Amino acid sequence: MKKVLITGGASGLGLAMAKRWASTGATVCVADRTEALAQATINAINEAGGQGHFVACDVTDDESLAAVKRYTDEHIGALDVLINSAGVPTAGSIEGESLKAWQWVLDINLLGCVRLAKLYVPDMRKNKTGHIVNVASQAGITSMPFMGSYNASKAALVAYSETMKLELSPFNIGVSVLCPAFVKTNLDKSLPEEQSDMQSVVTKLVERGTVSAEEVAEAAFKAVQNNKFMVITHADGGRIYSLKRWLPNFYFWLMAKKSKPFTVKGYENGA
Template sequence: MSDRIFITGGASGLGHEIALRWARTGARVCIGDLHDVRGAQVEAEIREAGGTALFVHCDVTSSADLQAVAQRLASEWGGVDIVVNNAGVATAGTLEAEPIEQWEWILNINLLGVVRGCQAFAPLLRAQQRGHIVNIASMAGLVHPPGMGSYNASKAAVVAFSETLHLELVNDNIGVSVVCPSFFQTNLVESLRSTDPKAAAGVQKLLNKGRITAAGVADSVFNAVQANQFLVLPHADDRKTFRMKSWLPRRTYLNKMRHLTRKSFPGSPAATVKEA
């Protein structure tokens, strides 16, 4: 039996590639997005790739929108097998440069959008006693460069929430994966909000330096669902970085990060970290 999958932010970027990856298996693919024109285009691409397609206008800041999708898929498809909470936006700025409104905006989408998606679909998955939730975080949720405080915090919260969710749902035969890719070339910059030109330029540098494509990350997501893998690090370099953070003394790690990020974020402090 082919999968039934719902993807937020499915009309562009990583969501688009995840939709096509599952479409090639003959899956029923529903994408939710705010962009109706792009959504209709991706809906056609899903069909061309071999899947059954459905586009719904959906805002992840609206619990009602997400609950309506869950009810529709329960009615028309008899349920859903995989839910991908992918929709997200970007911010940049140092502590002084990021207004609190920018923090509220990104947390409402990147974190609470994931929570709303899980709240809307978890009851359906529990009733089925099977399914899988994929939450798209970022390597910025595990390793936190300067000039990206609100973005880092939003993605770190998604990682923490996903671990909690895994423990809450494991006895219901529901898998949870949290995906933490590094920056890769996508349209994330379209959503970038920043009042700090230096920090915004740093984020753009990270996007331009990406060594993996959105399609490559989509392959990692597909494989993780098949393997019921919790933490997904698509980049080999990031797996090394994550081990480095886990194993190195804190002072050594922070000083190394200072050197690694000073070119991308030239305005960040240059002080050496000392143990308290």
């Protein structure tokens, strides 16, 4: 059976993916900073048909991640699938968003994945097998106003995933990048305190999600089976991405027109 490690897997999309892999009988280890959810996460994986493990993890801390690697080496063995799902949102205008917020989101959303890859790619390359799933976002391929740092972190993750796909393919290591639009999870509750004034806006966007975490988890599972690189989970997201690729001038005119009222209101409110 497959051996899977999922960062940020104690809730939301991460947990949905953990349960999907568990349904195949996989051994699933969740690495998450929320230790209070450890037993509930293990129980959910076991009840879904897998063998659950939990290890405390901070993807911004090298020592914490080294401890995760030691745990998986000892209790699980070489991974078949690494899923980088740990992530946080940020929101704010170009003028208003602090550099502290930029550094925070990049350290988690991008560099967290880089750190995990540096730990686990050597074993996968040696064994000439494995698959890495990086959870990016629709925001990484079609950006929105007032989400500059988040957009950039996810766009960088898409580019990094492309690099991984090319660099690791000679060693039979698959790479997928997941680009879901808004999904009804608790991601919006992770905004930094300094951006609390944007909470209601982000929550409304998340609540508009038309695809469930379970549906996104299924798409991620199939991507690994089929070695599919980019996974756009929302139909409207796929259409707007195609529009951007084939008719970029029209795309930017349309998006600017649609987002203008939201943008103007945001600046009027001091975002």
